[in-house]
Amino acid sequence: MPPCSASAERGFSAAELAGLFAGEVVGDPARRGYGLAPLYRAGARDISFALTERHLGILDDSGAGIVLVRRGIVSGDRLESPRRSHVLVSNPHAAFARLTSLLYERRRFVAGVEPGAHIHPDARVDASARICAGATIGAGSQIGPGVYVGAGVFIGEAVAIGPGGYLYAGCALMDGARVGCAVIIHPGAVIGADGFGFAADDGKWVKVEQLGVVIIGDEVEIGANSTIDRGALDDTVIGDGVKIDNLVHIAHNVRIGEHTAIAGCVGIAGSARIGKHCAIGGGAGILGHLEIADHVTIHAMTLVTRSIREAGEYASGIPHQPARAWNQSLASLRRLGRKRP
Amino acid sequence: MPPCSASAERGFSAAELAGLFAGEVVGDPARRGYGLAPLYRAGARDISFALTERHLGILDDSGAGIVLVRRGIVSGDRLESPRRSHVLVSNPHAAFARLTSLLYERRRFVAGVEPGAHIHPDARVDASARICAGATIGAGSQIGPGVYVGAGVFIGEAVAIGPGGYLYAGCALMDGARVGCAVIIHPGAVIGADGFGFAADDGKWVKVEQLGVVIIGDEVEIGANSTIDRGALDDTVIGDGVKIDNLVHIAHNVRIGEHTAIAGCVGIAGSARIGKHCAIGGGAGILGHLEIADHVTIHAMTLVTRSIREAGEYASGIPHQPARAWNQSLASLRRLGRKRP
């Protein structure tokens, strides 16, 4: 477990939790919780949560001292217990998320530059930032207040990192990248490598030098080993609050609207424009030069081949079957394809 | 924007562009362009290009001073304009690509070894190469003239990098890798990690040590966080002019023919042989021990399960549908599979 915060030492009472999350206490309001745990292994000093009917099923057996329960999934009298307080809230998952930050300090650090960091004399690094050993910061780059630059991070020339950014070990931000406030970039992510741009000429490929940059908004999170390419002539733009999982590929000139979430192993081809508040399932592929509206959900391993103009859910992934049954489906599909319409 | 070149300072006149690209000027041949921009935001000092009917539609509103137009898509008299010169060329995209190199210098550097680089005494580094801080070069490796080795690049033992190579920060070339001339490797790419080779023995896996290497031809480009494994007994070979996008996985013993292009998130399994001048769409998967002919195009997210002997286009990806409609298709497919042929 990561280091606990000052809040964790004093913990939160059920009444305090109700105050924080506009909730209502069932049981002893003075009972205190000091840590977080899932229902099945929480102890008397832990806070846990119950979102669904499934969680309610194991609630009785839980040792948790305090449980955040989604309002409306159970009547208050069913929750009476001598050894547990409940707090009814409208969104226990969000409450739980906020408690993970309040009770644990995952990204605590001491300001300063470690020996073994390579900082160009023309770079500007705020005094409250931390630059770890082996990190490189190029000419003209600016590192804002409270930024953490992990071991071996590469920051090219003319890069700007806004306040509160946290760049984990070994990620790379290439020349010209601009990053907003409170952005988290995980190890191995590469921001601003060249887009895949070539012109065919007599059977060979002529490189189109990629002249744009990557612009990342505030409170964006980018997963381990994901790649976001610089634009060709225009820029690649990631909106505020976008969350990107691991091993995601975002090609040149793509624009992603605010608060969209992209699961692992997704690939988005060049110049696609994704709306706001979208959710893109793992392994999905999105072709280039198309537009996706706001509030679109794409299921896992779907191939998006043309623009999507309306909010809603879209899919083309095929659930597994026993291989023998699947082979029969394939054979039928092939026969179908051979028939005249 | 990256630094402009000496050419950019004097720019190119329409007549000079016609000379470079075997083109024909419509309008003032003396008008000069100094930079590149897309039609919709180009200004009087910019060069832009029109490849398609769609581009022609926005040509009239463009502020571009010079536009390279594909010969034959429009009659010359429609192009007369007092504020713009046009140059008709057969391949404006390739012309534009060459101008990106002529007008901008993306990979300019000063020769020398930075403090903080770790170079084995038995490695040979050409005096015209640049070795950045935190790079490691192992025993017996050779770095050719004009090579750039970025910060934190790892070069193992007995690696050879040909003239003009550009190795971006944090890529890795493992023992024995041989790289041709003018190869570009983007951040995080790993060349020569062990192939995935194990022998089953009584329910456990026995590692097959991977004894081959990776051999990369001239003018190859390899995208960020892509991986090309060393061969098991034979070598993995990437032909001249091959272009590989980000997050591509190329397994042991694969051979890829010259001038083939591979888009992001593709996986190619062991011992596959891909022909020359192929184009492999994003997210495609190619099984092992098969052969693909020259001039084959594979569409995005296609699964290639057996050899392809003839040039042409191949596919198996399914375009998205609204989830409800897709579920109906799936149900029908399942019913089909249950019917007797």
Add this chain to the structure above:
Amino acid sequence: MPPCSASAERGFSAAELAGLFAGEVVGDPARRGYGLAPLYRAGARDISFALTERHLGILDDSGAGIVLVRRGIVSGDRLESPRRSHVLVSNPHAAFARLTSLLYERRRFVAGVEPGAHIHPDARVDASARICAGATIGAGSQIGPGVYVGAGVFIGEAVAIGPGGYLYAGCALMDGARVGCAVIIHPGAVIGADGFGFAADDGKWVKVEQLGVVIIGDEVEIGANSTIDRGALDDTVIGDGVKIDNLVHIAHNVRIGEHTAIAGCVGIAGSARIGKHCAIGGGAGILGHLEIADHVTIHAMTLVTRSIREAGEYASGIPHQPARAWNQSLASLRRLGRKRP
């Protein structure tokens, strides 16, 4: 070729190979082999192997001095040859795998800490370990006997690496990761980055701090640029003997049973539990919160959408077709979906 071992200098006679692998010699038992090569290019001093009928077809033309042959695929008298000895064994592939280790030393190194390594004073590093330049080891971490920590490897705080581990250049093990004995981690792999956990709150995402760690068993191998996320509250657990290829994504709280093998580009979503002795084909996607039994084989590019309770083979990938034929199949499928059942 990597450095040969002491065994390679004296080689193995056919009789010695028969002793090692419980085999039976056909031909001269005193003939010695000193290296390994595939049948088609093996010479008189090489050992090769024949697993299948296909291999037998090229056996007569092979120059190999010794060939390990799967017992039962050919009668002994067909193998008589004046220039070659044969050793009949039950599992020549496993025998061959063991010989790759006996004859070549891929991971030989000298103990000690190179200049330019950054080791926290509160870390404990065994004297027999090797720590290369640019590696970082955080407070409270323990590096066991015989461990190799490559150039630029990042090891966070409170990480434990068991005896004999081999961490290739540039991989990252984040805070709290625990790694068993003889684990191999390839370049760029990231162990213990944050899981992708967010709670929706009024159209925005609230980060769920990821408080678990990654626990890796003995003799696990993890491919280049793969990512294994830390658990949210629980841990992510990789069982003994698991083999993971390149560019694989394993999300938070996943558990993978012993001796399961996972091919390249696979994505496994959060809290999935994979059984023992499974084989997961390249590019497959496995949704979250489901269970897969032991001894399950998933074919390439299959989407696993619900739990699999029974051992066996499962699939949903579609083999490629010529694009025109595939478009007809798609049109038929779409028509089917529109019909009433």
